[in-house]
Amino acid sequence: MYLRMTWVFILSTASILDMTGCLPDKHLLSWLKPNPINILTLNAPPYFDSDLPQKMVTNLGDTAFLKCKVINLRNRMVSWLKTDPLQIISTGMYTFIKDPRYSSEYMEEENTWVLRITKVEYEDSGMFDCQVNTDPLMTYTVSLKVVKKDYRQFLNDAPQYAADPSVKILGGYEHLVKVGSVLNLTCVVTTPTSYNQMTRWLHNDRIVTPKTGVSLLSENTPHTSVSCLIIHRVQHRDAGSYVCAAGDIGHDMAVVGIIEEATPVKSFLTHNMLIPFIILLSITSFIIVLGIVRTVAKNSEEADSCSSRKSEV
Secondary structure, eight states: OHHHHHHHHHHHHHHHHHHHSSOOGGGSOGGGSOOTTOGGGSSOOOEEOTTSOSEEEEETTSOEEEEEEEETOTTOOEEEEETTTTEEEEETTEEOOSOTTEEEEEETTTTEEEEEEOSOOGGGOEEEEEEEOOSSOEEEEEEEEEEOOOGGGGTTTSOOOOOOOEEEETTOSEEEEETTSOEEEEEEEEOSSOOOSOOEEEETTEEOOOBTTEEEEEEEOSSEEEEEEEESSOOGGGOEEEEEEOTTSOEEEEEEEEEOOOOOOOOSOOHHHHHHHHHHHHHHHHHHHHHHHHHHHHHHHHHHHHHHHHHHO
16 A cells, blocks of 8 residues: 555656656655665656756856756757747757857756856847757746946945045245236145135235135035135235145145236327327428439539530540
8 A cells, every 4th residue: 555655656746747847846855856876867857957046147248157957868958049039059068159159068067057158248138948859848948137237336345545634725835926916826625534624814924804805715525625815906015925724734835926017118209299290200201302312413413514524625
């Protein structure tokens, strides 16, 4: 009686394998799982190992490994196909597709067939079938999705650069400004932590405050503060040293020199004198030309008289 029940269970298990080609783990007892000494695997039909992942996500440019494990394969062949569009990739270890990025491999130790795709592209995404040439065909489908690599996941691992604290007046140490022009001194304060202190300006060791003709502008970001001192019409009293002080962070100094604006040479002729001067210049030129003409004419007459006298002699 016990022997009959055992054979009924074995036949029931075989019927499930024939119908599905893959025996779920909940129906497969541990003593029926394939092992080197299990005599029941000798005549059992092939089936797929459902423990391998069937949904693969690979970053663009990486290598994708699609795996298919067949138990009790014996003398049957494993083929890889892409379903959309339908394309035969490989049969056994032979690859039909012309794309050299595709190759079929067999991992003997794990009894697993692997479809390797190097430098994957977006067009490689799709459904891939691992088929065994049984009757009917057994199929194990693996999907591949190629995505763009998200570099943001590495931001927390990368060392962050922290700028050293500094105070700098732009434009160098010495500033030369003309009288009456605009003076603009810009100070940049950089700190790795949030800067909440006030930036002060000192002129010849005296604190500069906003007033008529003098403006103070500032702009703050989490790690940078910019302060501008603007004098709209520079006078000689504005010359001297200017210090940008940023509390405990430090300070920077610049020296301002005032130069006189070059005065253009004034013409000795005014508008009222211009017309009489032109008339006088014209008359003088006429007299000179007339004198030259008279001199030339006189010389010509003397030359003619000398010639006539010689002819008479």
